[in-house]
Amino acid sequence: MRIGIVCPYAWDVPGGVQFHIRDLAEHLLSRGHHVSVLAPADDGTPLPPYVVSAGRAVPVPYNGSVARLNFGFLSAARVRRWLQNGAFDVIHIHEPASPSLGLLSCWAARGPIVATFHTSNPRSRAMIAAYPILQPALEKISARIAVSEYARRTLVEHLGGDAVVIPNGVDVDFFARAEPKAAWQSGPGDAAATGAGSGPTIGFMGRIDEPRKGLPVLMRALPAILAEVPGARLLVAGRGDEEEAVAALPPELRSHVEFLGMVSDEDKARLLRSVDLYVAPNTGGESFGIILVEALSAGAPVLASDLDAFAQVLDQGEAGELFANEDADALAAAAVRLLRDPARRAELSERGSRHVRRFDWSTVGADILAVYETVTEGAEPGRSVAADEPAGRTAQD
Amino acid sequence: MTTFIWIAAVVVLIGIYLSWTAGRLDRLHARIDAARAALDAQLLRRASVAQEIGTSGVLDPAASIVLYQAAHAARQAPEDGREVAESELTQALRATLGEREQVAAVREAPAGEQTLAELTAAVRRVPMARRFHNDAVRAARAVRRHRVVRYFRLAGHAPFPLAFEMDDEPPAVLGDPHLPA
Numbered sequence: 001m002r003i004g005i006v007c008p009y010a011w012d013v014p015g016g017v018q019f020h021i022r023d024l025a026e027h028l029l030s031r032g033h034h035v036s037v038l039a040p041a042d043d044g045t046p047l048p049p050y051v052v053s054a055g056r057a058v059p060v061p062y063n064g065s066v067a068r069l070n071f072g073f074l075s076a077a078r079v080r081r082w083l084q085n086g087a088f089d090v091i092h093i094h095e096p097a098s099p100s101l102g103l104l105s106c107w108a109a110r111g112p113i114v115a116t117f118h119t120s121n122p123r124s125r126a127m128i129a130a131y132p133i134l135q136p137a138l139e140k141i142s143a144r145i146a147v148s149e150y151a152r153r154t155l156v157e158h159l160g161g162d163a164v165v166i167p168n169g170v171d172v173d174f175f176a177r178a179e180p181k182a183a184w185q186s187g188p189g190d191a192a193a194t195g196a197g198s199g200p201t202i203g204f205m206g207r208i209d210e211p212r213k214g215l216p217v218l219m220r221a222l223p224a225i226l227a228e229v230p231g232a233r234l235l236v237a238g239r240g241d242e243e244e245a246v247a248a249l250p251p252e253l254r255s256h257v258e259f260l261g262m263v264s265d266e267d268k269a270r271l272l273r274s275v276d277l278y279v280a281p282n283t284g285g286e287s288f289g290i291i292l293v294e295a296l297s298a299g300a301p302v303l304a305s306d307l308d309a310f311a312q313v314l315d316q317g318e319a320g321e322l323f324a325n326e327d328a329d330a331l332a333a334a335a336v337r338l339l340r341d342p343a344r345r346a347e348l349s350e351r352g353s354r355h356v357r358r359f360d361w362s363t364v365g366a367d368i369l370a371v372y373e374t375v376t377e378g379a380e381p382g383r384s385v386a387a388d389e390p391a392g393r394t395a396q397d
Numbered sequence: 398m399t400t401f402i403w404i405a406a407v408v409v410l411i412g413i414y415l416s417w418t419a420g421r422l423d424r425l426h427a428r429i430d431a432a433r434a435a436l437d438a439q440l441l442r443r444a445s446v447a448q449e450i451g452t453s454g455v456l457d458p459a460a461s462i463v464l465y466q467a468a469h470a471a472r473q474a475p476e477d478g479r480e481v482a483e484s485e486l487t488q489a490l491r492a493t494l495g496e497r498e499q500v501a502a503v504r505e506a507p508a509g510e511q512t513l514a515e516l517t518a519a520v521r522r523v524p525m526a527r528r529f530h531n532d533a534v535r536a537a538r539a540v541r542r543h544r545v546v547r548y549f550r551l552a553g554h555a556p557f558p559l560a561f562e563m564d565d566e567p568p569a570v571l572g573d574p575h576l577p578a
Contacts (some may be wrong), residue, residue: 110424112431136421139536142428143529160539161532164525370518374526378435 001372003028004088004385007039008095008102010057010068011047016290017094017118020168025050027169027365038082040070040101054078054101069100079108080387088385090114090372096141097134097159106137111385112375116145117155117163119287134159140388142375145368150308151287164371167313168290169364172356175297178269184235185274199231200339203275203300205268205291206282208240208259214281214305217328219248221281224332226253229339237263237271272298276345277338280304283326289313293359296320296352301345303334319355320348418540419551425537426555432530436561439526440483443519444471446512447490455506460493484564490520494568513571520567527561534558 007021018039025035025048035050040057047053055075057068079101083091089112096102096115106113115138144163146152152163186200202225206213215236225232236245237260246254263271272278278300280292286309293313295302302320304310314320321338323330338345357363450456451465467482467489474482494500494516503509537558546552 135539139421139425139540140428142432142533143525144532161535162528163532164528367521370522371525374435374439374522374529375431377438378431378433378526 001090001369001376002034002086002088003036003372004082004086004091005035005037006091006093006101006105007037008070008098008100009040011039011041011051011053012045013068016168016288020118020290021094022048023169023171023361024365024368027361028369031365031369036082036086036088038079038101038105040068052082054082057100069098071099071104075101076104076108079104083109083385083387086385089376091385092116092368092372093141094118096138099130103134103137106140108388109385110140110388112143112372112379113141113385114143114145114371114375115141116147116166117151118147119151142378143371145371147288148309149312154287166364166367166371167359168288168293169361170290170293170297170356170359172297172360174265175269175272175294176299176353178266178273178298180274181267181270182274184271186276199229199233200276201274202232202234202335202339203237203271203278203295204234204281205237205271205278208236208238208242208245210240212283212285213238214283215245216248217281217283217305217326217331218279219245220328221332221335222249222256223253224329225335225339226256228336232256232339233258235260235271235275237261237268268294269298272300275300277335278302279331279335280310281331282307282310286310292320293356296356297359299349299353301338301348302352303331303338305331313359315355319352415545415549415551418543418545422537422540422546422551425533425540426552426558428533429530429537429558432526432533433561436523436526436530439519439522441472442515443523444468444483444486446516446519447486448472449512450503450516453506453512455502455509456493456499460499463489464493480561480563487564487566490516490571491566491568494571497570500570517571520565520571524565524567527563527565531560534560 005021005025007018009015009017011018021037021039025037028035029050037051038054039051040055041047041051041053042056043053054070055078057070059068083105091105091109091111091113093102093105093113093115095118096106097117106115138159144155144161145166146155146163147166147168149165152165155163184201204215204218206215208215218234222234234257236257239262242259246257249257260271272295278295280289280295280302282305284307286307289304289310292302292304292310296319302314304314304320304322305325306322307325311317311322314322321334323334447464448468451461451468454461456464467486471482471486494503500513504513506512540546541552541557
């Protein structure tokens with residue numbers, strides 16, 4: 001099958017959507033399909049052979065932050081050229097409602113179009129104002145995919161219609177097979193041992209200085225955890241100001257926190273394989289929670305805030321424990337209980353490993369291909385995705 | 398003279414808008430047709446595999462008859478009885494293949510692995526195709542409710558699009574391909 005994928009965000013900037021598209025493209029290529037990805041990229045950046053540059057993304061203030069977007073005649077012309085050269089059976093647009101390549105391709109293409117909605121932002125005023133412009137473009141999409149039940153609900157509320165839920169994919173075996181690292185594993189002592197480095201380890205991953213990721217909540221809970229499990233260590237992987245992060249912590253407890261900075265994919269997998277407990281205290285703004293899936297893949301027992309998206313990934317608490325969002329006391333109580341109970345942790349790890357199989361690329365990729373096949377099946381045979389004529393003209397032919 | 402030019406310009410603009418809307422609607426109707434064709438194909442596939450299992454004799458006679466009867470009725474159903482017939486097939490599938498032992502029996506039959514893979518794909522794709530179809534119907538209805546579309550009869554003779562409503566909940570054992578066999 002000839003598949004065209006549209007990435008809305010700059011290829012050289014790391015991000016969840018970009019990684020998802022990279023993994024999807026590589027999965028489809030490995031299954032023998034022809035794949036071309038259209039993505040914004042600076043002219044100099046080295047790109048994988050399957051990526052076509054749509055030109056440089058321009059930083060513009062949008063929706064409260066600076067977004068790097070593609071628009072204008074030049075980008076639109078590149079989209080058209082890509083569509084004409086590609087002769088795709090289906091195109092898959094990511095984030096079609098963002099004012100970037102996604103929307104441009106939606107506008108420019110006709111034929112079987114699949115779209116994935118990643119974010120579940122609350123409805124913005126710009127979106128309401130743009131609705132009449134957005135709608136004619138969005139109604140060309142033959143199949144919508146939402147990454148979680150929560151994302152689907154927001155999509156239905158904002159734009160109407162319906163979508164199928166297909167979660168983001170993870171290479172489960174990459175995490176499951178990673179080698180644990182002794183330095184990140186629990187010390188020789190058990191939960192009762194004292195002294196930093198002798199007890200169990202707790203993992204956290206995410207931007208340190210982004211409160212949304214929840215490190216402050218974990219820092220508030222830490223004294224209570226250390227009071228009960230004095231030997232515990234917290235391993236923090238992620239960018240940000242380390243001084244500021246521990247500022248609220250009593251000085252004598254600071255040695256229990258270890259900052260690892262940015263870690264590579266391999267180290268991330270090894271860290272998740274090593275820790276005794278993975279904590280995700282995110283306070284909001286998550287539409288999926290790929291990090292939880294990665295932690296489950298690595299067999300780490302997971303304790304997460306009870307956001308809608310997290311509860312869904314953790315099968316409503318079956319595959320990992322949940323605590324009341326932003327409640328540091330609840331977090332501390334649950335963490336202490338788990339750290340003291342190896343049997344429960346082993347049970348969570350085992351259940352998580354079984355549950356996480358549905359997020360493996362082999363399953364997710366097959367589902368996405370099923371969507372492609374469903375939309376191309378109904379289309380006229382031999383008709384591929386083409387650059388669209390203005391609607392007025394097609395009406396007369 | 399200027400007035401005349403203005404009037405002409407407005408008329409042309411209205412004409413372009415109407416033509417654009419008609420084109421938009423035409424495309425939506427084409428999308429519904431494509432989605433309906435895809436849904437028909439998936440439903441037919443599901444009924445065929447179900448009928449195959451029903452006639453193969455791997456299930457007990459009672460289950461075989463129930464499945465065969467439901468699959469046959471779904472394939473023969475007239476247009477206005479289709480939703481009911483397909484829902485009944487869904488229920489028959491849930492009843493006959495609701496337990497692991499029954500699925501295992503199908504798997505052990507000759508070429509059973511393949512039959513089961515086809516059925517799993519079909520019960521997964523029917524809800525997908527139906528969701529895409531109903532999404533297209535909703536989009537077309539939203540445009541057709543516009544005053545402009547109604548007054549100028551831009552929809553032409555195309556019938557008012559109807560959603561396809563049915564029970565398409567797959568048997569739990571089949572719907573979750575991750576369960577150990």
